[in-house]
Amino acid sequence: MQELLIIRSAGFQQLDKNLSEIIRRFPNHRISLLTHEHGVQPARKYKDIDRIYVYPYTEGFHARRKVPDFKGKPFDAVIVLVSNLSGSGFSNVMRFSLTIRAKRRYICNLVSEIREVTAAGIRMKHVLNVCFAGLAGCATVIAALFATAFLLVQWKRIAKKE
Amino acid sequence: MLRKLSYYNYDDIKNVDEMVDNSSTVANHRYYMSFNGAGAGVRADVFRQAGYYPEEFFLYNNELDTAFRIWDAGYTIQSFPDIVGYHKYSPVNRGSWRAPFYYTRNAFWVVWKNYPAQQALKHTAELIFRCFYHSFEQRTWIYLRAMASAFALIGKLRGKRKPVAPDIARRLRAPININFTFYR
Numbered sequence: 001m002q003e004l005l006i007i008r009s010a011g012f013q014q015l016d017k018n019l020s021e022i023i024r025r026f027p028n029h030r031i032s033l034l035t036h037e038h039g040v041q042p043a044r045k046y047k048d049i050d051r052i053y054v055y056p057y058t059e060g061f062h063a064r065r066k067v068p069d070f071k072g073k074p075f076d077a078v079i080v081l082v083s084n085l086s087g088s089g090f091s092n093v094m095r096f097s098l099t100i101r102a103k104r105r106y107i108c109n110l111v112s113e114i115r116e117v118t119a120a121g122i123r124m125k126h127v128l129n130v131c132f133a134g135l136a137g138c139a140t141v142i143a144a145l146f147a148t149a150f151l152l153v154q155w156k157r158i159a160k161k162e
Numbered sequence: 163m164l165r166k167l168s169y170y171n172y173d174d175i176k177n178v179d180e181m182v183d184n185s186s187t188v189a190n191h192r193y194y195m196s197f198n199g200a201g202a203g204v205r206a207d208v209f210r211q212a213g214y215y216p217e218e219f220f221l222y223n224n225e226l227d228t229a230f231r232i233w234d235a236g237y238t239i240q241s242f243p244d245i246v247g248y249h250k251y252s253p254v255n256r257g258s259w260r261a262p263f264y265y266t267r268n269a270f271w272v273v274w275k276n277y278p279a280q281q282a283l284k285h286t287a288e289l290i291f292r293c294f295y296h297s298f299e300q301r302t303w304i305y306l307r308a309m310a311s312a313f314a315l316i317g318k319l320r321g322k323r324k325p326v327a328p329d330i331a332r333r334l335r336a337p338i339n340i341n342f343t344f345y346r
Binding site: 013038041042044045058060082083084088089090091129132133135136137139140143144147148150151154155157158159160161 | 193195200241243249274275279282283286287290291292294295296297298299300313316317319320321322323324335337339342343344345
């Protein structure tokens with residue numbers, strides 16, 4: 001029996017739909033799920049999910065916020081759920097998946113298409129995103145100055161009168 | 163080509179004679195939760211006291227805005243996993259500008275209406291960064307248009323900003339960045 005981990009980075013509504021396709025695509029795999037604390041109870045209802053791991057943080061998945069339970073724990077496949085078609089916006093989860101020992105990594109999108117992603121591909125995407133972040137940071141510094149001044153002027157106008 | 167899809171896999175869950183463990187309710191968690199209007203019940207008294215959905219939002223993030231006021235009014239929001247709600251959505255992901263646009267614009271408004279000043283400015287800067295970053299990443303103008311709309315139409319929030327208690331602002335889990343993952 002091989003080990004498969006699903007990272008629940010999308011809603012249960014999507015997991016509900018993706019799960020049957022994952023089972024079909026990965027027969028003979030024991031399925032585990034990683035979810036935030038508030039997702040544990042709904043996750044327990046799925047008979048096909050053998051084990052639930054709790055992501056022990058309030059914040060979103062991030063490479064710096066590792067899961068202690070996964071130390072030394074190998075998986076044959078790790079699947080990241082993405083709530084769109086391309087997976088854009090889920091770079092943080094993909095990088096988090098690199099903190100888990102896995103033979104193969106996949107994304108499963110909104111319409112249950114499953115495609116493999118390589119560790120090199122994730123890292124290359126990250127480099128590109130770092131460039132975007134640099135550009136966005138510069139733009140934000142300028143925009144935030146105007147925004148702060150604007151909001152401080154507007155604060156009283158939009159305040160609720162008691 | 164449309165594939166045959168099942169919306170109701172959740173019927174197949176192991177849910178027979180299940181004992182419900184109340185320790186799962188969010189009141190016992192380290193953080194507070196909002197709710198999803200696709201499947202929620204709200205007492206009429208709560209709406210009357212805390213206020214109804216914000217009409218200026220039109221679509222999306224209205225639950226989050228309401229959740230701030232509900233918690234601030236002293237009520238709680240709880241999840242009951244033994245209750246299942248069905249909410250159908252497009253199995254083929256119809257591309258729509260409305261979700262990224264209104265979620266993003268209203269995220270700014272949620273922040274400006276509900277957070278104390280310092281946190282509001284911090285979250286505003288974070289949202290501005292996200293708008294630029296995801297515009298580059300997804301090669302779209304939709305987030306910048308939404309941000310511009312939030313600032314241009316700030317007059318719609320006139321008389322509606324009432325910062326919640328610091329404890330509520332700190333503990334309520336407000337996923338204001340989630341909208342950047344809906345598009346493309």
